[in-house]
Amino acid sequence: MRKSLTTRQIVAEWIIENLIRLCGISAILFVFGIFFFVFREGAPLLFGEGGFDLIKFLTSPEWYPSSNSNPRYGILALILGTASVSCLAVLISVPFGLGAAIFISEFCGPKLKEGLKIVIELLAAIPSVVWGFIGLTLMKGIIESVFGVPFGLTVLNGAIILALMCLPIIVSISEDALRAVPDSYREAAQGLGATRWQLIYRVLLPAAKNGLLAAVLLGVGRAVGETMAVLMATGHAVNIPIDGTPPYFHALDSVRTLTATIAAELGETAQGSPHYRVLFLIGIFLFCITFTINLVADLVVRGIRKE
Amino acid sequence: MKNQKSIISNLFTLGIVTSAIFLSSGCGGGGSNAGGDGKILIQNAGSDTMVNLAQAWSEKYATIEPTVSVEVAGGGSGTGVAALINGTTDIANCSRSMKESEVEKAKTNGGKDPKEYIMGFDALAVYVHKDNPMESITIQQLAAIYGEKGEVTKWSQLGIEAPGGKDEIIRLSRQSNSGTYAYFREAILGKDGDFKLGSRDLHGSKDVVETVASTESAIGYSGMGYATDHVKMLKVAKKEGADAYAPSVENTLSKAYPIARPLFMYTLGEPEGAVKAYMDWCLGPDGQKIVEESGYVANPTD
Numbered sequence: 001m002r003k004s005l006t007t008r009q010i011v012a013e014w015i016i017e018n019l020i021r022l023c024g025i026s027a028i029l030f031v032f033g034i035f036f037f038v039f040r041e042g043a044p045l046l047f048g049e050g051g052f053d054l055i056k057f058l059t060s061p062e063w064y065p066s067s068n069s070n071p072r073y074g075i076l077a078l079i080l081g082t083a084s085v086s087c088l089a090v091l092i093s094v095p096f097g098l099g100a101a102i103f104i105s106e107f108c109g110p111k112l113k114e115g116l117k118i119v120i121e122l123l124a125a126i127p128s129v130v131w132g133f134i135g136l137t138l139m140k141g142i143i144e145s146v147f148g149v150p151f152g153l154t155v156l157n158g159a160i161i162l163a164l165m166c167l168p169i170i171v172s173i174s175e176d177a178l179r180a181v182p183d184s185y186r187e188a189a190q191g192l193g194a195t196r197w198q199l200i201y202r203v204l205l206p207a208a209k210n211g212l213l214a215a216v217l218l219g220v221g222r223a224v225g226e227t228m229a230v231l232m233a234t235g236h237a238v239n240i241p242i243d244g245t246p247p248y249f250h251a252l253d254s255v256r257t258l259t260a261t262i263a264a265e266l267g268e269t270a271q272g273s274p275h276y277r278v279l280f281l282i283g284i285f286l287f288c289i290t291f292t293i294n295l296v297a298d299l300v301v302r303g304i305r306k307e
Numbered sequence: 308m309k310n311q312k313s314i315i316s317n318l319f320t321l322g323i324v325t326s327a328i329f330l331s332s333g334c335g336g337g338g339s340n341a342g343g344d345g346k347i348l349i350q351n352a353g354s355d356t357m358v359n360l361a362q363a364w365s366e367k368y369a370t371i372e373p374t375v376s377v378e379v380a381g382g383g384s385g386t387g388v389a390a391l392i393n394g395t396t397d398i399a400n401c402s403r404s405m406k407e408s409e410v411e412k413a414k415t416n417g418g419k420d421p422k423e424y425i426m427g428f429d430a431l432a433v434y435v436h437k438d439n440p441m442e443s444i445t446i447q448q449l450a451a452i453y454g455e456k457g458e459v460t461k462w463s464q465l466g467i468e469a470p471g472g473k474d475e476i477i478r479l480s481r482q483s484n485s486g487t488y489a490y491f492r493e494a495i496l497g498k499d500g501d502f503k504l505g506s507r508d509l510h511g512s513k514d515v516v517e518t519v520a521s522t523e524s525a526i527g528y529s530g531m532g533y534a535t536d537h538v539k540m541l542k543v544a545k546k547e548g549a550d551a552y553a554p555s556v557e558n559t560l561s562k563a564y565p566i567a568r569p570l571f572m573y574t575l576g577e578p579e580g581a582v583k584a585y586m587d588w589c590l591g592p593d594g595q596k597i598v599e600e601s602g603y604v605a606n607p608t609d
């Protein structure tokens with residue numbers, strides 16, 4: 001019954017095969033294309049255009065991009081803004097995320113499990129601008145009345161919003177990692193008379209540690225790259241939230257992040273101006289941070305597969 | 308019979324699709340192009356301060372001249388000028404005058420000089436919370452609060468007991484592509500002055516007023532058209548000991564109020580056709596009445 005392929009079929013086969021190949025490669029092309037574009041716009045500064053000083057760029061807290069007399073481009077305050085909001089967000093979301101993942105994978109029944117997973121995925125579907133609204137209106141009032149501060153758009157506000165946004169990533173990847181631990185481990189531990197807590201603490205968490213670390217790192221990557229919600233919730237003030245007086249870190253100060261600065265200022269700048277190039281340089285800087293985080297997370301996940 | 312019906316419905320769909328394509332292609336051409344249904348589209352973008360005013364003009368004009376539709380967008384004066392230079396808007400709203408570098412760019416890009424129109428005046432009001440006991444402020448005090456070298460960070464330094472016992476002054480400012488930001492900086496700190504870092508930079512004229520209304524120890528600046536019952540506008544004096552004036556129509560026209568500015572519209576070259584008719588109408592008595600209704604000061608020379 002089987003006939004040999006007609007010419008038409010061979011041609012169609014060839015076209016479809018190459019089309020699919022193109023789709024596969026296109027992702028790589030896009031990533032490199034974006035990197036090339038961002039680098040091209042920002043790079044002239046790195047090669048000394050306009051007497052640009054990279055050390056000063058990274059270590060000066062003075063951000064005066066539109067000054068008439070003396071424009072200064074120092075992003076230290078912005079770096080610390082991003083770092084403080086992201087770190088606090090991770091500190092909040094990791095205990096909740098891990099706890100939720102352990103509960104979903106080890107404790108709850110199948111019906112509750114399905115329900116919880118759907119709701120957590122729903123959390124990921126909320127647009128970031130809506131999170132920003134919650135920060136701007138609801139959280140602002142709560143923080144003002146709970147902590148008695150005059151202005152509620154703060155590091156803490158942004159961090160809580162970001163923590164909620166990172167939570168779905170942390171929960172679902174951690175849960176995958178816990179589920180990947182073979183049941184024989186659980187059975188062996190229980191056979192030796194381990195309690196549930198001992199099982200989780202001594203067996204499951206060590207066995208799944210690479211996956212859990214990857215979950216946290218991807219959460220950090222999300223936190224660093226998020227723009228709209230932090231733009232709205234952190235108060236957008238060029239300010240270093242760390243100083244020499246106790247408690248050294250002021251979670252109730254307003255800050256501004258790297259991403260929010262690009263979003264707020266890029267629309268105005270003339271193409272090719274120093275301000276424009278500096279914003280692209282910030283973009284390169286962000287790209288490097290998230291690239292490193294994702295790479296490390298990827299290597300960690302690869303580590304699990306080998307075991 | 309059934310077959311016939313489906314042919315008719317197919318034809319009907321086809322008709323809708325073709326007319327939709329025709330319509331959309333006709334409208335894309337900018338101010339001087341007539342569309343398939345004879346409707347002319349004028350693009351108008353820029354200053355956030357002027358966006359309510361521009362919207363009011365556009366809505367009223369639609370009832371007078373139904374064949375013309377004016378599409379208004381905000382985004383900031385800098386955004387509007389950039390759109391004019393790039394040719395994506397017919398009219399740019401601007402709450403500051405165009406910089407020389409921008410005029411040069413417009414000339415090289417579009418081959419024409421931008422033409423400036425004064426559409427009205429805006430007094431830039433200094434807002435505080437309605438429970439704040441302060442009534443007036445001097446330019447020097449504003450410079451001490453907002454300026455890079457200013458020392459004032461607490462209400463008590465101004466001799467004011469802030470409402471709610473919160474002494475720290477929450478400075479509200481605007482994002483740096485705002486014409487209001489540029490004008491306020493120049494009016495308070497001079498041409499070469501810079502703001503003190505650490506101000507909360509908000510993204511719209513209305514945001515500033517709303518944030519002042521909800522924050523007891525805040526101070527902010529915004530167009531006087533955005534005033535509400537929940538905030539207080541301070542009287543402003545040129546210097547210590549001089550009379551302080553409220554931001555009002557009379558004080559703006561007499562130039563007694565120190566931080567008032569003209570509101571501009573720019574076109575690339577001499578406007579023609581529908582754009583010219585629209586500009587003439589905005590500058591005429593009907594348009595200027597809307598300026599007053601929007602809370603600004605009409606241009607008395609027209």
